[in-house]
Amino acid sequence: MRRLLKGNEAVVRGALAAGCKAYFGYPITPASEIAELAAWMFPDAGGVFVPAESEIGSIEMVYGAAAAGVRTMTASSGPGVSLMQEGISYLAGARLPSVIVDVQRAGPGLGNLGVEQGDYHQAVKGGGHGCYKTPVFAPGSVQEMYDLTAHAFNVADRYRTPVFVLSDGALGQMMESVDLHKVAVEEPDKTPWAVAGTAETRKNLITSIILEHEKQEAHITGLEETYARIEEDEVLFDEYLVEDAQILVVAYGISSRIARAAVQQARAEGVRAGLLRPVSLYPFPSKRLRQVAGKAYGILAVELSSGQMVEDVRLFTGGITPIELLRRTGGMMPTAEDVAEKILQMAKTNIR
Numbered sequence: 001m002r003r004l005l006k007g008n009e010a011v012v013r014g015a016l017a018a019g020c021k022a023y024f025g026y027p028i029t030p031a032s033e034i035a036e037l038a039a040w041m042f043p044d045a046g047g048v049f050v051p052a053e054s055e056i057g058s059i060e061m062v063y064g065a066a067a068a069g070v071r072t073m074t075a076s077s078g079p080g081v082s083l084m085q086e087g088i089s090y091l092a093g094a095r096l097p098s099v100i101v102d103v104q105r106a107g108p109g110l111g112n113l114g115v116e117q118g119d120y121h122q123a124v125k126g127g128g129h130g131c132y133k134t135p136v137f138a139p140g141s142v143q144e145m146y147d148l149t150a151h152a153f154n155v156a157d158r159y160r161t162p163v164f165v166l167s168d169g170a171l172g173q174m175m176e177s178v179d180l181h182k183v184a185v186e187e188p189d190k191t192p193w194a195v196a197g198t199a200e201t202r203k204n205l206i207t208s209i210i211l212e213h214e215k216q217e218a219h220i221t222g223l224e225e226t227y228a229r230i231e232e233d234e235v236l237f238d239e240y241l242v243e244d245a246q247i248l249v250v251a252y253g254i255s256s257r258i259a260r261a262a263v264q265q266a267r268a269e270g271v272r273a274g275l276l277r278p279v280s281l282y283p284f285p286s287k288r289l290r291q292v293a294g295k296a297y298g299i300l301a302v303e304l305s306s307g308q309m310v311e312d313v314r315l316f317t318g319g320i321t322p323i324e325l326l327r328r329t330g331g332m333m334p335t336a337e338d339v340a341e342k343i344l345q346m347a348k349t350n351i352r
Helices: 007-017 032-044 055-067 078-094 120-124 142-159 169-173 213-233 253-268 286-293 309-317 336-350
Strands: 002-006 022-025 048-051 072-076 098-104 162-168 175-179 237-240 247-250 273-278 280-282 298-303 323-327
Touching: 002 007, 002 142, 007 032, 007 072, 007 098, 007 142, 007 162, 007 169, 007 175, 022 032, 022 055, 032 048, 032 072, 055 072, 055 078, 055 098, 072 078, 078 098, 078 120, 078 162, 098 142, 098 169, 120 162, 120 280, 142 162, 142 169, 142 175, 142 213, 162 169, 162 253, 169 253, 237 253, 237 286, 247 253, 247 286, 247 336, 253 273, 253 298, 253 336, 273 286, 286 309, 298 309, 298 336, 309 323, 323 336
Parallel strands: 022 048, 022 072, 072 098, 098 162, 247 273, 247 298, 298 323
Antiparallel strands: 002 175, 237 273
16 A cells, blocks of 8 residues: 655554554654654554653653563654663663664754754764664665664564664655555564563563673673674665766765765766665665775765764775765755765866
8 A cells, every 4th residue: 555654654654564562752843743643543553652751751661661572662853862862771781672763853952953964973873871782774765764664673673672763854754655565573572581461571670780790791792792693684775876886975864865866967977976875874884885985986975964974984995995075964955966066076086
């Protein structure tokens, strides 16, 4: 079945299709429609919606539901996700599967309601305390708002970890046709660890506090082993005309849509440009990036921040190809013509 949906609505429908049963949240623009629709749809689907008193309250409610083995989620924007960081660290430490959707807006501080991608570091590098990581999936369309939200629940359960869906204000608010296809739901046995109010699970204890130093180190080592499996098995990316690309553009989310149009314009001007779009920001598609970067004369990172994703592009390419950044902030967005002009400038400088 196809429906014309706003991106934020696609998130709710994707979560329900994946078997999510509990939503806890506090409204914040440009993510408010997620809570609004969840309030209507979750009870109708046999689930639970609770309007929390704050973002801090909502993430701790997520912790409680996840500890009971329930598929659960919350959604917010940058300021709200900042308040959730301690709880997300607790979720990671307690190895509790859950999904957090961040519809990014301009910052820092309260910022404004404009589109930005300044939450990359917060999500990808782990904004809370301690040694942990969270898988992060970045939609590039309203369809992927549905698909990747559903996918996030399977990944969360597969590895017992919180997972981010990192969207932005443009994708959250735009409307596109969405195929509401049936989702393959993985149903792991959670009785070995969850607290389900039964005699069988009474022995289970969900906590992130381990007072013995040696046991804490062993716990962190176990988390590291989980992250190594994620880095091997959960990489997602999309590419466009990269095989013969002289100038490789790297962009995610709404920026990737602008970049794709710019690649087409550059090709029309005789410059072989290509686009690599990371869909999983952690794990980053580092192997594929190195493969195509080694054949390019230059790399252009396009993002709506002062330069956050570009740090990973530099890290994973190791200096084998010159890298430049095209960025806008504060709710401003480049046009495809802006990006194409930059590609043509790089071609003149780097292609000999």
